[in-house]
Structures are given as C-alpha cells and as structure tokens.
Amino acid sequence: MKIQQMAFLLVGITIFFALVGVIYFSITISHARTSAQSAQNEEAILLARKLAGSPEFAFTSSSDCATCIDMDKIIQISDLSGYEELWNMDHVFVTRISPQYSNEKCTRANYPNCDKIILANRSTNLATKTAFVTLAGWDGIINSYRYELGRIEVSSKQI
Amino acid sequence: MKNKRGFEFGFAWIFAIFIGAIVIFLAVYASTSIIGIKRYEEEAATGAKIGSLLNPISTNLEQAKLTTIYVQDETIIFNECESDSMFGEQLLSTSVRTSIGQPWSKYPGPKSTFRDRYLFSNKTIHGKKEFYILSLPFEFPFKISDVVIMWSDTVKYCFINPTSDFKREIERLKLTNVEIKGNINDCSLESKKVYFGGHAPSNYDIAINNEEVIYKLDSGDISVKYVHSSDNNNKFPLLYAAIFSDPETYECQVKRLMGRAKALVTLYEEKFDYLKGSCLPGATSLALENYKIGASNYDDSNYLLNIATLAQEIEDYNDPLKCRLF
Numbered sequence: 170m171k172i173q174q175m176a177f178l179l180v181g182i183t184i185f186f187a188l189v190g191v192i193y194f195s196i197t198i199s200h201a202r203t204s205a206q207s208a209q210n211e212e213a214i215l216l217a218r219k220l221a222g223s224p225e226f227a228f229t230s231s232s233d234c235a236t237c238i239d240m241d242k243i244i245q246i247s248d249l250s251g252y253e254e255l256w257n258m259d260h261v262f263v264t265r266i267s268p269q270y271s272n273e274k275c276t277r278a279n280y281p282n283c284d285k286i287i288l289a290n291r292s293t294n295l296a297t298k299t300a301f302v303t304l305a306g307w308d309g310i311i312n313s314y315r316y317e318l319g320r321i322e323v324s325s326k327q328i
Numbered sequence: 329m330k331n332k333r334g335f336e337f338g339f340a341w342i343f344a345i346f347i348g349a350i351v352i353f354l355a356v357y358a359s360t361s362i363i364g365i366k367r368y369e370e371e372a373a374t375g376a377k378i379g380s381l382l383n384p385i386s387t388n389l390e391q392a393k394l395t396t397i398y399v400q401d402e403t404i405i406f407n408e409c410e411s412d413s414m415f416g417e418q419l420l421s422t423s424v425r426t427s428i429g430q431p432w433s434k435y436p437g438p439k440s441t442f443r444d445r446y447l448f449s450n451k452t453i454h455g456k457k458e459f460y461i462l463s464l465p466f467e468f469p470f471k472i473s474d475v476v477i478m479w480s481d482t483v484k485y486c487f488i489n490p491t492s493d494f495k496r497e498i499e500r501l502k503l504t505n506v507e508i509k510g511n512i513n514d515c516s517l518e519s520k521k522v523y524f525g526g527h528a529p530s531n532y533d534i535a536i537n538n539e540e541v542i543y544k545l546d547s548g549d550i551s552v553k554y555v556h557s558s559d560n561n562n563k564f565p566l567l568y569a570a571i572f573s574d575p576e577t578y579e580c581q582v583k584r585l586m587g588r589a590k591a592l593v594t595l596y597e598e599k600f601d602y603l604k605g606s607c608l609p610g611a612t613s614l615a616l617e618n619y620k621i622g623a624s625n626y627d628d629s630n631y632l633l634n635i636a637t638l639a640q641e642i643e644d645y646n647d648p649l650k651c652r653l654f
Contacts, residue, residue: 172340176347184349190358201369207581223444224471224592228653245598251414307651309606
C-alpha cells in the first residue's frame with residue numbers, strides 16, 4: 170500500500186515538474202521573442218543610418234556632403250522592383266521636412282515638387298525608427314545642387 | 329526447512345517500477361531537450377550577432393576597417409552563398425562547441441539570411457576565441473558595396489613577396505595572423521603560403537600573378553580572376569577576398585556583386601534620363617548601356633577584365649560632367 174502511495178506521489182511530482190517546465194518554457198520563449206524584436210528594432214536604427222550610406226542612397230555626385238541622401242537616385246528606386254527584399258524592410262519612407270512642397274507621394278511625374286518618397290510600405294502597424302538626414306538633388310533652375318532637411322523612417326520585417 | 333517468507337513481487341512493485349522508469353525517462357528526456365534547445369538558442373544568437381556585426385562594420389566613410397569578434401566558446405561559422413536571384417543571398421549559421429553531450433551539434437543553428445552583405449571566407453570558419461573581419465569598399469567605378477572578409481585565430485597566413493603597394497596596405501591595416509616574408513621557407517610550417525609573382529615554388533597554397541589567383545587543392549589547381557577597385561585608396565578588396573576565400577565562395581560572391589552592379593547601373597540610367605533635360609543636353613547613355621550588358625552577361629570572374637574596361641569608360645564619361653551621376 171505504501172509503495173502504491175509512493176508511486177502516486179512520484180506521479181504527482183512529475184506532473185508538478187512538467188507544469189513548472191511548461192511555465193518556464195513559455196516565459197523563455199516569450200522573452201526570446203521580445204529579445205528578437207528588440208534586436209530587430211536596434212537593427213532598424215542601424216539600418217536607417219546604414220541605408221543613408223548605401224550606394225543606392227548615398228550622394229556621391231559631389232564631394233561636399235558625404236552623409237547626404239541623393240533624392241534624384243532614390244526617386245528612381247521607388248519605381249524599380251526587388252529593393253524591399255535587398256534591405257529586408259517592411260517600411261522605408263524618405264520625407265522632406267524643409268522646405269515643404271506638397272504632402273503627396275512622390276512619383277517620377279511630380280518629382281521634385283513633392284515631399285514623400287515611399288520605397289517600401291508593406292504594413293501600417295509598425296513601430297518605425299527615424300533618423301534626420303540631409304537630402305541632396307540637382308536643381309535645374311539654379312543650375313546647382315540643392316540641399317534640404319529630411320528624415321528617413323524605417324522598420325524591419327516583423328517576426 | 330523451506331523458507332516460506334519469500335519476497336512477494338506483486339502488482340504494487342511492478343506499478344512502482346513502471347512509474348519510476350517513466351519518471352527517470354522523462355527527467356533524462358527533458359534535460360537533454362533543454363540542453364539541445366539552449367544550444368540551438370546560443371547558435372541562433374551567435375549567427376544573428378555576427379550578421380548584425382557585419383552592418384556597423386560597413387564603411388560609409390570609404391575606409392578599410394579591421395574588427396575582431398570575440399566568442400565565448402569554440403565556434404564554427406558556416407558561410408553559404410546563393411547567386412541565383414537578382415541580389416543573391418548570404419546565409420550565415422553557427423555551431424558552438426559545448427562540454428555537455430556531443431561537443432558539436434549534428435546540425436548548425438538556424439540560418440540568418442542577408443541580401444545586401446557579401447562575406448568572403450572559406451565555407452566553414454573555425455575559431456577558438458576570435459574571428460577577424462576586414463571591411464573594404466568596392467568601387468567599379470561607382471560604389472557597389474562593402475566587401476567583408478573573414479578569417480579566424482586557427483589559420484595563419486604568410487604572404488611572400490607581395491607587391492610594394494599591397495605590402496604597404498597590409499602593414500597599414502595591421503592584419504592579425506598575417507605575416508610578410510621574403511622567402512617561402514621562412515614561413516611557419518602550419519601557415520597558408522600566399523606567393524606573389526611568377527614561378528611560384530611547389531610548396532605554395534595560393535599563387536598570385538597578373539590579376540589571377542591560383543589555389544593549389546588536392547583535386548588540382550583552380551584559378552580565379554580579380555580586378556582593382558576604382559578607389560585609389562583601397563585598390564585591392566577583391567584580391568583580399570580571393571586570398572581569404574575558397575574559389576567557390578569567391579566566384580559566388582563576385583557574381584552577386586555583379587548582380588548589384590547591374591541593378592545600380594540601371595538606377596544610374598534612370599537618373600541619367602531624369603537629368604538629361606536639365607543638365608545633360610545631347611548626352612547619351614551608351615557607356616552605361618554597355619556596362620549593363622556586360623554585367624548581365626557575367627558568368628564567372630574571367631568576365632571581370634572585360635567589365636573593368638567598360639567601368640573605365642563610364643568613369644571617363646562621368647568625371648567631367650557638371651551634374652555627375654555618381
């Protein structure tokens with residue numbers, strides 16, 4: 170009879186540890202998910218800075234602004250396919266802050282009289298990271314480059 | 329006399345042994361699973377960390393950079409390259425040595441995928457404590473990307489008679505585990521011997537002559553080609569890439585770079601069309617078109633020298649422009 174009681178006790182202990190294990194794993198997995206999301210957010214901030222320096226964004230036509238974004242180049246990317254995959258991003262917006270022309274989305278037809286270039290926009294409910302940048306582009310009227318204040322918003326793919 | 333007080337092996341005992349066996353089995357199973365999960369987690373974290381580390385190492389300011397990654401346990405990094413799609417894929421995974429259970433896991437950790445990074449190394453890089461990462465911008469003639477080269481503390485390289493400008497650059501960068509010698513016999517026995525110039529002695533591992541890199545392998549010699557970068561301050565990214573990679577990885581990554589070059593030249597063609605009206609009246613984009621055709625036809629590094637001629641044409645065309653394309 171005592172052995173039977175012991176056996177039931179062992180079963181009870183096993184179930185107890187199994188439950189503890191399930192709780193431990195659910196906490197660990199949730200923590201891992203949070204860490205992964207936080208790592209992705211950190212990477213998004215780094216990417217915002219890195220994007221500004223990538224060959225597709227960087228202003229290399231003149232040597233006077235190494236950290237500027239070339240608006241004349243990125244407006245062309247907005248019509249080309251495959252770049253969302255290249256940077257692994259769900260959301261990439263480049264917006265001119267000052268001076269403002271119009272709030273509408275830039276296309277090749279209305280550029281440069283517009284303010285927002287959308288390079289990737291797959292989901293609307295994302296926490297985006299922002300970095301302020303200088304935007305550069307050729308101005309045919311003044312026959313020189315113009316430099317303006319802007320910002321780049323990015324968010325990486327959701328897990 | 330017969331002992332009548334014998335041991336009774338009844339249901340209660342059988343039941344207790346059965347339950348005990350289940351409990352022990354579950355305990356052993358749970359602990360091995362936990363160890364496995366923890367190892368997988370560590371490998372995934374290391375793989376992602378290395379991938380992320382390739383990011384800030386990128387050279388926005390057009391300078392070469394040498395960085396060391398320190399690992400807690402002996403680690404193997406698996407570098408896989410796919411060049412089939414538009415930008416190809418860089419896949420990274422790791423395996424970490426542990427003291428519990430099997431020292432190396434049967435399968436590496438999960439793969440991290442990158443499309444905008446180009447890691448040149450052997451397919452497997454085994455490091456005890458340190459991995460070295462050299463990042464160099466590659467311009468051809470516009471900047472294509474940063475070339476990232478990786479080796480570890482388990483491999484030593486001996487460069488014999490490098491050209492004077494290459495030697496200056498190696499000394500400036502202070503590459504770890506790389507020594508320069510004038511004679512191949514002065515190299516340490518275990519080092520990988522990289523011989524510069526013609527008539528290489530028979531005990532070389534890699535020979536470099538006339539923009540060609542020859543690997544001495546068990547299966548026979550294999551050669552690849554390299555070109556100089558258009559950036560005069562960093563002329564040798566592809567030479568470093570070829571030395572520190574196996575030929576298959578080198579060919580795959582250069583093919584991916586040429587895919588990126590093709591995408592970039594398409595972008596510059598579009599920019600040219602936009603600027604034509606306001607800044608480039610009467611200009612033609614023939615040089616860009618030729619380069620694009622050259623990059624589209626790229627198959628292996630033997631094509632590099634042809635594209636280098638087209639790259640020079642674009643550079644000559646672009647430099648005098650008031651509104652330069654790049």
